[in-house]
Amino acid sequence: MLYNPPHPAETKILTRRFGLPNSESLDTYLANDGYKAFLKATGMTSEQIVDEVKISNLRGRGGAGFPAGMKWSFVPRQSPKPKYIVVNADESEPGTCKDRVLMENDPHQLIEGVLIAGKVIDAHRGWIYIRGEYRYLIDIMDRAIDEAYKNGYLGRNIRGTGFDFELSTHTGAGAYECGEESALLESLEGKRGIPRIRPPFPAVSGAFQCPTILNNVETFCAVPSIILHGGQKFADVGVPKAGGTRLLCLSGHINTPGVYEIPLGFPMMRAINELGGGMLGGRKLKAVVPGGSSCPILKAEECDINMDYDSMAKAKTMLGSGGMVVLDETTDMVQFALRIMRFYQHESCGWCIPCREGTLWLRKLLTRLNQGIGTSDDISMVRELAGNMLGRTFCPLGDAAAMPTISIVEKFRDEFEARLARPASSRMPAPGDLVSIA
């Protein structure tokens, strides 16, 4: 099973069952508070459940950090249409690998979170949209779902409560854009993953044009603890306005990378030095990607910061998806910026022009700069082009590409200049990269 040994600095709520024998089985789940929260929720009104989630200050863990309780309250419960629950398990933001450990080690916790959300809006059907590369996890979730059906935790009249719920997995097929909620819903319906115009938001018109609660895996996984122990207890773990813990995916140049559960507001330098075991080879810290590749990068001197939404916003970056990538002094920032742009250009769905063309032009410019070809004006052009994409694309993928690029060019411009000052490398650029963008 994929998890790292618990670290004393962790606060284990969502991951507390990890490491128990057969932690993925229904028996282990039941022996450790499993499905008690759902049974408790069946004795509560929808308002009471939503209130607990609001009190908990749980914010979405998929990237945008929208308050979950508020999102749930937007669903028009009186609508005559069927209502649905959709789990976003597309996990494709570079640097992020937490939904994977949650589903692998404790699949029933996710099922229980979904059931409670279903109870709130009187939904009787849900899907877990899992990226295609995670086939073994689809098998794990399918087995857990089967087990739940067999033991009356899914299906008709769940455990005699009179509540019905059907749940299935749905595989993606390789597309980062399908993690974006509206593109995901298109994909779920058997189409290309192209974003929908909003409003209406999924809460009003989601899966199959019906009211839908759509959240990230980790968001749903937090719900059983919140209902069982009360929203206040969860809120108390974090900081004001952002409750509970988060799974931090630590990667890059550190000694002990891994997925760690920490309270919101945990200091970034402690994450590097304690959880991460310090910098690899004792080298110096250069920069941190705080929450997946789409977040603006922080320079070493900006990393003395607490990881909560407000502190991150003050530093002009985000907690994002929890994918924290640590870069040491040996990192080539021009190459790093190019690698990020290659990703977004490849994954742009092509629907809107600022994103489709913007990412391509930026990729070409950065490819040339990385080869030492171009002028100082080209560096400014990268900054300007990326700036022009911000807020002008159909979905936030364009922003996701622009934000890290702007921060890297602004904070590490000297490295781009130094690259140009060197004699151009002997490697000729590929013909496709030479196309003029002027």
Place this chain on the structure above:
Amino acid sequence: MTFSQETEARFERLLSSYPEGRHRAALIPMLMYAQDEVGLVTQELKEEVARRCGVTPLQVDEVVGYYTMLRSKPMGKTHLQICTNISCLLRGGDKLWDQACHKLGIGHNEVTADGAVSLEEVECIGACSWAPAIQVNYDFRHNVTPDQLDKLMDQLRGAQ
């Protein structure tokens, strides 16, 4: 076209998993599971899946052209996927990629002449904390060293 019992059972379950009249929703999963059995999305497969999901072959083409995991070209017996995205890059994923291209004599989305191995440079596969990571068909390999990759490639080439 007929499929194995297991795949047929999956299809049956799929078709009952969506609201009435929304069989199109089963399209992408059905293509993925069928491709696992057939190896690629053939014309015959497109027509069969179109029939079962109640869509036109053109609507199947639309999604096959969009999703990178759906393939119209045969891959090798083993499909080797190497992540070079940021967390893997910092841990030598780009060097693993060069090493594989060099040793196998093929590039991105190409197959060795004997059909044993195909190679793909992939985007983040959700194994960043265990980088560099690769996938051998659907199996994850974590914290991969150049030595391990070398042995793996020898094995894959010798195995056919």
